[in-house]
Amino acid sequence: MAHDPKMHAEKDQMNCEKMEKHMQMMGKMDHSKMDMKDPAMKAMMTNMSKMKAMYQKHCVTSKSDS
Numbered sequence: 001m002a003h004d005p006k007m008h009a010e011k012d013q014m015n016c017e018k019m020e021k022h023m024q025m026m027g028k029m030d031h032s033k034m035d036m037k038d039p040a041m042k043a044m045m046t047n048m049s050k051m052k053a054m055y056q057k058h059c060v061t062s063k064s065d066s
Helices: 006-012 016-028 039-058
Strands: none
Touching: 016 039
């Protein structure tokens, strides 16, 4: 599962638009078809929760406290 090393450079400046798209995509996925015992699946889900946290921290402005 090799991938372009350029992807790693992008990680630091992960843009909010891209993260939002990823999260919407994940939200639309059929979780019932996923094998949660699959290590790759587990890793992806862990990744998603990290991404969500990052997204909330960097991309969601703190005007929600009104």
